[in-house]
Amino acid sequence: MTMRAISQNKSISHLKKGEVATITGYVSNEVPLKVYEMGLLPGVVFTVKQQLPFNGPICIGIEGNPNFVALRKTEADLILIESLS
Amino acid sequence: MTELKIALVGNPNVGKSTLFNKLTGLRQKAGNYPGVTIEKKTGNFTHQGIKYHLIDLPGAYGIHPSSVDEEVVYQVLVDETNPNHPDLVVVVGDPFNLKRAVLLYQQIREMGLPAIFVANMLDEAERAGVAIDVGKLEKALSTKVILTDARSNKGIEALKDALQFEPTTYTASFPIPDEYSSAIQQVKERTGERNDYLAWLYLSQKHNRHLDPAVSAEISTIREAHHINYHRLQVQETMARHTMLDTHFTNVVKDPAKKRENFTERLDKLLIHSFWGYIIFFALLLLIFQAIYSWSGPFMDAIDSAFAWLAASASGWFPPGPINGLLTDGIIAGIGGIVIFIPQIAMLFIFISLMEESGYMSRVVYLMDRWLKPFGLSGKSAVPLMSGAACAIPAVMSARTIENDKERLITILVTPFMTCSARLPIYIVIIGLVIPQDRFLGLELQGLVLFGMYALGVLAALGSAWVLKQLMKTNYKSFLIMEMPTYKYPVIRNVLLNVWDKTMGFVVGAGKIILAISVILWVLGSFGVSERFNNAEELVRVENPGISDEAFDNEVQSQKLEYSLLGTLGRFIEPAIEPLGYDWKMGIGLIASFAAREVFVSTMATVYSLGGTDDELTIRERMASEINPNTGRPSYNFASGISLLLFYAFAMQCMSTIAIVRKETNSWRWTVIQLAFMTGFAYFAALLAYQFLK
Structure with a gap:
């Protein structure tokens, strides 16, 4: 199975609070397994709920999941997105 | 009666422990898995004439482990010789994230284990309008599916009934990619394994601890020969399973997916606010x-x-003498020294359990991550560091949720710097002796110094973490990806059971050591070999003619102590501690409190022939009037007091912590490095302070 072609270079960390986006792919193959396990998979739609100042972790809400997911900026950089808002 | 071993497996935050507590009630105990200090909870219950032994495995998102915690799940399930290997697995999921739990379920079935499926948190799902088609799900999983709500006791009986269910054969839903077939074939030949998926798992794991090391090494060779990266296999499998679930699993869960501006979201606007969250x-x-x-x-x-x-x-039960002394000064005083910490430890765990149960703890991790990362720690280190303010032992154990090896090790190594409750009695007594009762900027000076000692602990922990970060190398990338569950009302029963487990763990674990030390101390203090010990009464009478009865008793007692085995030990280390401003009597306290810091005050009480710590004021008075025979100045003056405070702030004076660090790091090297670093640092800090201030 191949990963979806990287069509653009926008990652989760480019988004602002309240923005909605969908995941299109990943920057490298070295993305932690947890990313996939948490359901951050291509096609998934999510909203940025909050980001802490000084490049702190980002909190996102995946559509249909009442639990939020927190990730560091370094992980957010690895996940490519397409903005929907 | 037949006994069946049942393992409870599931994603984190699905109410698995509530389910476990509902099934087993109070017939449960906490223990450790062999070789690791991962907390293992087991319990028993009988249903319809069958005895069930239930094991609560740590939460995991899939079979591939990314932390020590999750590795236990893999080991227990893959290794048929593991004493906890189950006869039936119960996979628990929640209706909002059913696919994730199904993924884990598939992996377990494909490993060849029989399993049934539980969707918990039914009430919350119903409120949100989420419905599960049980018939379809049972067909898709080819097993029994039970809907439960552990909080409101729904479905618990149905679940007990279902434990006798024997699932039918299972067809693998993950076809192993053809490109790996020759590698899989080789693994099967070397291990004698017939199951393709197990061979795939062996190939995709970094560690296969249950296999013979030679076989494990051969698997590594196979991996290298085929240029296989185990991480990539794990990712490939997880993504393939998710994709398949997305296509084949559409009609099982009905989720209106309406915009839910829920309680959690409103609360989080405040609790993880970039300013108010911290306040x-x-x-x-x-x-x-x-x-x-x-x-x-x-x-x-x-x-x-x-x-x-x-x-x-x-003391009235036996005539005065050694047995009486052992009972009152040794055993009862020793047990008292353990039990006295129960209120503080229980109180701390009430708060920690409430924070965990409600879902707030993951917010703490989220808030603190940015500020702990520069020190080589993770947001998840916040929990061990906070718990370290009560006791380093449970705190070190709580570091096991940290995925990254380096961050976990640093957390374990620096947590003992945090000011634990055992330091408090020493701080209070010494501060009371050497810090004047003045006010500074309207605040009590003594209180400020006490606060300063806490701040010093945090600084020492963060400072040494930073140093360790510079020195240590790691092959693993540090990451933080964490689920922040919806807020829930804590289940009081879970909180109380957790507090009980943790408190009893302390009482039994640390208690054994404190009790043993108290008895050893008493023995060393009550026996001696020299003439001055064995003939103390006679010699005192000769040297102090006309002494009053009371003064005579005191003199005999203190001379006996000086020439007892304990006194000899204290005088032996005196040259090393003299530059720190201590005399041999304080040396006894230092030696004794190597076992546990809190022993210091009670030892000093014994040493100054007071016989007990019941009346704090008299100990203080006695300590205040004590004269250091080397300097002729009070033993507890400003310089030696500050020196002593610094020594106890930094030194690893706790055998139980040493034991737990050895267990958790599985390395004597790191344990010894930590001990040497902390005690060495404490020695020099105390030395500098005394030499500057004297």
């Missing part, structure tokens, strides 16, 4: 410390007087 967190910390110190006070006083009364009445 609330620190206010909560302040409340916890306040509670630990003031609310537990009356309980501690009551325990203290109960043991004083017990010792007093026990």
Whole structure:
């Protein structure tokens, strides 16, 4: 199975609070397994709920999941997105 | 009666422990898995004439482990010789994230294990309008599916009934990619394994601890020969399964997916706010410390007087002599020294369990991650560091959720710098002796110094973490990806069971050591080999003619101590501690409190021939009037007092912590490095302070 072609270079960390986006792919193959396990998979739609100042972790809400997911900026950089808002 | 072993497996935050507590009630105990200190919870119950032994495995998102915690799940399930290997697996999921739990279920079935499926948190799902088609799900999983709500007791009986279910054969839903077939074939030949998926798992794991090391090495060779990266296999499998679930699993869960501006979202606007979130967190910390110190006070006083009364009445049971002394000064005083910490430890765990149960703890991790990362720690280190303010032992154990090896090791190594409750009695006594009762900027000076000692602990922990970060190398990338579950009302039963487990763990674990040390101390202090010990009465009478009876008794006692085995030990280390401003009597305290810091005050009480710590004022008075025979100045002056405070702030004076660090790091090297670093640092800090201030 191949990963979806990287069509653009926008990652989760480019988004602002309240923005909605969908995941299109990943920057490298070295993305932690947890990313996939948490359901951050291509096609998934999510909203940025909050980001802490000084490049702190980002909190996102995946559509249909009442639990939020927190990730560091370094992980957010690895996940490519397409903005929907 | 037949006994069946059942393993409870599931994603984190699906209410698995509530389910476990509902099934087993109070017939449960906490223990450790062989070789690792991952907390293992087991319990028993009987249903329809069958005895069930239930094992609660740590939460995991899939079979591939990314932390020590999750590795236990893999090991227990893959290794048929593991004593916890189950006869049936119960996979628990929640309706909102059913696919994730199904993924884990598929992996377990494909490993060849029989399993049934539970969707928990039914009430919350119903409120949100989420419905599960049980018939379809049972067909898709080819097993029994039970809907439960552990909080409201729904479905528990149905689940018990279902434990006798024997699932039919299962067809693999993950076709192993053809490109790996020759590697899989080789693994199967070497291991004798017939199951393709198990061979795939062996190939995709970094560690296969249950296999013979030679076989494990051969698997690594196969991997290298085929240029296989185990991480990539794990990712490939997880993504393939998710994709398949997305296509084949559409009609099982009905989710209106309406916009849910829920309670959690509203609460989080405040609790993880980039300013108010921190204010609330620190206010909560302040409340916890306040509670630990003031609310537990009356309980501690009551325990203290109960043991004083017990010792007093026990001294009447036997005639004066060695047995009487062993019972009252050794055993009862020793047990009292353990029990006295129960209120503080229980109080801390009430708060920690409430924070975990409600879902707030993951917010703490989220808030603190940015500020702990520069020190080589993770947001998840916040929990061990906070718990370290009560006791390093449970704190070190709580570091096991940290995925990254380096961050976990650093957390374990620096947590003992945090000011634990055992340091508190020493701080209070010494500060009371050497810091004047003045006010500074309207605040009590003594209180400020005490606060300063806490700040010093945090600084030492963060500072040494930073140093370790520079020195240590790691092959693993540090990451933080964490689920922040919706807020829930804590289940009081879960909180109480957890507090009970943790408190009893302390009482039994640390208690054994404190009790042993008390008895050893008593023996060393009560026997001696020299003439001055064995003939003390006669020699004192000759050297002090006309001495009063009371003074005579005191003199005999202190001379006996000086020439007892314990006194000899104290005088032996005196040259090393003299530059720190201590005399041989304080040396005894230092040696004795190597076992546990809290022993210091009671030892000093014994040493200054007071016989007990019941009356704090008299110990203080006695300590205040004690003269250091080397300098001719009070033993507890400003310089030696500060030196002593610094020594106890930094030194690893706790055998139980050493034991737990050895267990958790599985390395004597790191344990010894930590001990040497902490005690060496403490020695030099105390030396500098005394030499500057004297």
